Amino acid sequence: MTKKIVEKKKLKVFNLLLVLLVLTGLFLVTYFLIKTPIKNIVIKGTSYLNDDYIIELADIKDYPSFIMTSSSKIKKKLLKSEYIEDVKINKKFGFILQISITENIPIFYNNNTNKYVLNNGKEVKEDEINKNSNVPRLLNYVPDKKFSQFINGMNRIKKEILLKVSDIEYKPNDYDKDRFLLYMDDGNMVYLTLTKFKTLNHYNDVLPQLEGHKGILYLDNGNHFEIKE
Numbered sequence: 001m002t003k004k005i006v007e008k009k010k011l012k013v014f015n016l017l018l019v020l021l022v023l024t025g026l027f028l029v030t031y032f033l034i035k036t037p038i039k040n041i042v043i044k045g046t047s048y049l050n051d052d053y054i055i056e057l058a059d060i061k062d063y064p065s066f067i068m069t070s071s072s073k074i075k076k077k078l079l080k081s082e083y084i085e086d087v088k089i090n091k092k093f094g095f096i097l098q099i100s101i102t103e104n105i106p107i108f109y110n111n112n113t114n115k116y117v118l119n120n121g122k123e124v125k126e127d128e129i130n131k132n133s134n135v136p137r138l139l140n141y142v143p144d145k146k147f148s149q150f151i152n153g154m155n156r157i158k159k160e161i162l163l164k165v166s167d168i169e170y171k172p173n174d175y176d177k178d179r180f181l182l183y184m185d186d187g188n189m190v191y192l193t194l195t196k197f198k199t200l201n202h203y204n205d206v207l208p209q210l211e212g213h214k215g216i217l218y219l220d221n222g223n224h225f226e227i228k229e
Contacts, residue, residue, distance in 0.1 A: 045100050053129070075088075084102070084104065088100040105119055108137065112141050137168065141170065164185050176220060178195070179192075188210075192220055199219050
């Protein structure tokens, strides 16, 4: 006569409780991760735009869920700004959101269009962001064929030197159609051609050699200084 095998119900109940415990734990962990907000927002690469502008534009001022916040959506929102050329989003350990910005910043004010010209060539009207920009004014018309080259030249000038330029005038002569005259804040004037804008970065090195005199620095053809005072 065969023996009847009786299953141990206690073991089945234990296994069921263990499964429920594991599932509950996974649910709680998932819920916690989904609900955990961004703990810190790190913005890199900006020198012109402030952090509040970036956070407001990205629509993350309320520090939403770290996991549920879409990096692609943040990038799309930020790229709507004319002052932002590129965006990179990185999510880091510790619920840290890092936003790296490549800026488009004003490099001069175009008196002919009454707009600011950004380093990528776009022109924008005066607004809350650019109205206090300390950039030189382009006083007169520059032919279209020269204008893009002029923008490239302006981009080669370091920020600290560009701050010393108050006005710029397109000043061609019979010998050179690429000639510009820059009026400096200190009273000096500088002649440059489109291929020599980068040489203005040495302006601070040249000043001691002028021994306090004011005049015209010719960097368009050679390097010489004409004293006016």
